[in-house]
Amino acid sequence: MHLSTLLSLPASLALLTLATVYASPHSYTEHLHLLPLPQSHLHAHFNFTATTPLSAYESSHFRYFPRSLAQILQHTRTKELHLRFTTGRWDDESWGARPLDGTREGGTGVELWAWVDGGGSKTVPEERWSELVNSLSGLFCASLNFIDSTKTVRPVRLFEPEGDHGSEKGGLQLLHGMLPHEVVCTENLTPFLKLLPCKGKAGISTLLDGHKLFDATWQSMAIDVRPVCGAADGGECVLEIQQSVSMALSIPRSMRDRHDPIPRPAKIEDVQCDESKPWNGHDTCFPNAVTDEPAWTLSKVFGHAAKGACDLERNDQAFDVTLEVPSDRPVNATGASELTFPSTTRRHYRLSASSSFDLSLPACPSPVNPMALFTPPLYATRQIAGHGQERGSMHTTLRNPHAHPLTLVYMESLPWYLRPYMHTLRLSNGKQEKLYYTPALDRERGTHLELVLTIPAQSTTTLTYDFEKAVLRYTEYPPDANRGFDVAPAVVRVLSEHGGFGGSYVRTTSLLLSLPTPDFSMPYNVIILTSTVIALGFGSLFNLLTRSFVLAEEVPPSPLAGIIRRARDAVKGLLGKKTGGDEKESKAADAQAGETAEAPSLAKERTDGKANGIANGHADLRERKARVVT
């Protein structure tokens, strides 16, 4: 079986001489695209694509496709997978449209969506999804296992399958989960690199270093697995895995030496002052914005030069690195051969396996005709408005800079402790075509809100709704409870004008939601205080209900009352001995007065409370006897 497959490979390659890369059964390509951005940033997009024929995939014969991921996909019957790890924020205003129209990036943290073979039931895809997130969590050292039913939604119009599923498409179900609180770092990059055939040891993947990648202003690691059935290769479908790392890094920041990362101010002679400011003088300086293109070297920006090349299954026309700079910018490349193409702004280089590749660009004044950046299809921002920890409101601003109206799909997946009031949903200056809404159930699922909107040309639309915040239980708060909870970013898909397939994606930033916190130091105190109040009430009511009233003199005195009375008498006797003569006189007066003299002192004792009930009783009895007698 294996031998026949191996023998068939060169045969098929011989047939496809000028075939495009993706249709070749077992193939692997990698590519790096470098584009300097305004404000001293550099956009680097690494793309690693491997394919395997579906027949080889199903018989577990893997060559360039990573086996660990394939086994997870086979076990959970996942037909198409998209996984994203993102940190930072892409600055739309300065850098223009997102790379690849936002199709290879995700929201802050981890975003995962997959088409799972449903088997026709409702619960089977959820079980398979749960297995998928747990297995991926182990593979990528990320806490993807926290994507449970409270964070999973089923988008309706937001995503379309990118692969060719043929007849199976009806049975597939789309599940989507986001973890905005996830911190993406080197432990996620290492398994990512291990999925590559060259495992980060040769080729452009050597440039990927955790120190530089996670120091970037924006970075996104993406893994996309999809089946592709090209028409050219006679109906054989291949399974393609595209791994991409897209980053926008700040050149001066990345060029800082790793062993001395402290930023130091430039020498005052090198700083250009803005002379138009009124306070400009010899000792006050407002620096001009730097518009010159800085000098940078690939090895300084990424830490080291690209070593070797990972060339497996390539044709002579393939190239590894593309640099997109104006044609008048001088570039010095070492260790690679340059391929010439008619395009004037792109330079292509092909790495060689035996040398390391380095690019260096000297500084150059701001160019006369700068590279045109594409206007993004939409500018989207979202904030939480309101004050206090009981309620708030969500406020999204969508701005259409183009001269034609836009139709877009806006999706939000909210946690269950953020309870939106849908009757307060307001859309200004736009039209709502459709609303898909799944309400939240406490501790079971979150809110799924999906809107299809139309925004007129060159206008701004505002979407607002009010919400209420829930109070959570003690154990549901994270250790840093006062930081707040992260709300997943909203995903916007701008539908293309012709309708149908494709579209560009724009994501807002994630939000921080502060919930009211109890006092975490007091569980025991709260329990005993509340129990005390309840016990007081219960005890008093129980006593009242189960005991009957009697007059105080009808009952024999309790021993406790007698003890207290004797103790009180003893104390009074002690005090009387100290005063001496007064006591004798008062005693004589008492003896003379008889009953009536006893009454006041006894009456005094009566006010001391119930314990002297017997004294009161005796006084009453004597009074009554006196009355009866008289």
Place this chain on the structure above:
Amino acid sequence: MATALGRPTTAFTTFFTLLSIRHATEGKLQTSAFALAIASYLSLHPTLLLPPIGLLGYDQLCKSRKPVNDTDGPKSPMRYASTQTDRPKVLDFGTRFFGCFLLTAALLLALSRVLLPSFAFLPSVYLTLLRVPDLTPNPGLWWYFFIEMFDPFRSFFLGVFWLHMLSYSVPFCLRMRKQPLAAVVSMLGITAIFQPYANVGEAGAWLSCLTLLSHTFEVSSTHRYTFPAVAVLLYTSLLGPAFHHLWLYAGSGNANFFYATTLVWNLALLIILTDTVYSVLRDEWEAERPEGKGKDVRQI
């Protein structure tokens, strides 16, 4: 007024509860059971008033069947000594009352089922009242307790709290057999203090119902702690909203401030409740032993 300030939806429940009490005092047991069933359908706890209101209705039926020569009339309206043989049968009365209650409740639930797609509303509406999943701060005792409770002990303490609250209904009826209206009012007080989603409206409704027992307050020996309790109530009703605002909006207070205020509020209500029960029982005893009026008593 407290109900109007608090704006809870229990205003409807309170309305139907009071309607039920009123019809019971008039001896109309069917309408009383009907109103009580509506109140229970809206919030679950008026079910606890079933024994006291049933007792009240039975007593009124007994009274209404007494011969005309009974002269006890206006002086002690709650007291009677019915030894007539034409007293309505307890079993007959009981089945009619409870049957009417259950029938109305079933009718309302069936109506809800007709309007809604499935029976899933039953756990959503009634199980949430029993299991207390939502812990929004309210002037009750339950919310902070169950916020700070660890998960393994949650069901145990839920059971304890509910058992405690349920255990007052029948004893009040047995003890205040001769004054069922007092049993009803005391039971209203118990639910106002101890129910999971307590609110100011129910407490206000109960405090106004205390006027039904005003005859017991005339004797000065009966109530012991009125001034402290009312003062504390006033004090906490002013501090409660202040601390709530301080915790949630100003951010300078803690949850403990508001929690302490709710503890003191409930303590004041409890003092008023025990005082009322004491005064009712004392009044009953003094009516039997007139020489004990104003005297010190002990309980054994």
